[in-house]
Amino acid sequence: MAGIDTASDILGLGFCRDNKIMGEINIRLDQSHNQRLLPLFDVLMGEVGCRLSDLDGIAVVTGPGSFTGLRISLSTVKAFSISQDLSLLEVSSLELLIADRxxxxxxxxxxxxxxxxxxxxxxxxxxxxxxxxxxxxxxxxxxxxxxxxxxxxxxxxxxxxxxxxxxxxxxxxxxxxxxxxxxxxxxxxxKRYTARPAGGRLARLGVDFLEKNMRIVGPDELQPRYLKKPQAEIDHEKN
Structure with missing residues (x-):
């Protein structure tokens, strides 16, 4: 199981096997998710000795969060799903924040x-x-x-x-x-707990959902949870 999160300024990637986190990358990228997602995903996949075709599925954060970041990750996992017939599991960024607590x-x-x-x-x-x-x-x-x-x-x-x-x-x-x-x-x-979503935790949560046959969606069903208008649009309406 892989996990991909681009909902915030932290890019989170992870791989989980038998409910054990095999590897993860969590790196602050600000606005460069589109340039770094695929190269870092390939690097991590090589480090854990995994191929895309080996995966049972991909857990992806669907929001709420960055409009641009969500579009990047969702389009990426949709392409993976179509090419390899992979299950997609949708996870909220808020769920991921408190999953371990x-x-x-x-x-x-x-x-x-x-x-x-x-x-x-x-x-x-x-x-x-x-x-x-x-x-x-x-x-x-x-x-x-x-x-x-x-x-x-x-x-x-x-x-x-x-x-x-x-x-x-x-x-x-x-x-x-x-x-x-x-x-x-x-x-x-x-105030002390400000943990950002982690790719490994996301992948492990994807395993849990897959085992319970929950949150599984096809690439055509996967949609971002925006919850509000883009901030630029809100600011424009104020002026």
Missing amino acids: LNQPGFWLPAYDARGDRIYTAIFSGGKELTDKKARVLEDQAVALAELPELLKEELPEKFRLTITGPAVNRYIEQFREVKANLPGEIVLD
């Missing part, structure tokens, strides 16, 4: 910066695996931080423990502190 109790809110005082987020119920359909409480959304308290009141029980985690926590720490102060539940702002 979801076995811990409480509710989890992963958060990425969507710019303009907005975040990409979702809500998960802990103590479960991502392959458990009951783990998902709220689907991926682009949410204004000002609207987050009301959203949490609607989606969570009266007494709750919620961990808010991800790169957006430090970016919007003051706004999150206001959210924490105005809700009755126990809210933990996890």
Whole structure:
């Protein structure tokens, strides 16, 4: 199983065999994903002794995230799938952010910066695996931080423990502190955990989904989760 993630400024690539990560590359590239994706994928494939035809499938992050980055990875894996008849497994960038922590109790809110005082987020119920359909409480959304308290009141029980985690926590720490102060539940702002998606973790998650016959799509069905308009379009509408 291979994993490919270009949803952020980090290019994540990984290979997993028998639920063991065989190798991964995670490198900050800013805007050069289109130039580096295929060469680095070939390098890593050679390092782990794998050919494209050996793969059971490819797990790919479908967003939310960079518009350009998502187009690059999705077009690449579609071509791989068509040429080698490979299964494609779609994974959310928010799922990938908390995949290794979801076995811990409480509710989890992963958060990425969507710019303009907005975040990409979702809500998960802990103590479960991502392959458990009951783990998902709220689907991926682009949410204004000002609207987050009301959203949490609607989606969570009266007494709750919620961990808010991800790169957006430090970016919007003051706004999150206001959210924490105005809700009755126990809210933990996890400023230390800003782990970016990792290619190896993505490949391993793809194995889990494939074994459960979940998230498998054909190349014609694979679509990006944009959730909001491109920032350039939003900025243009403001002017």
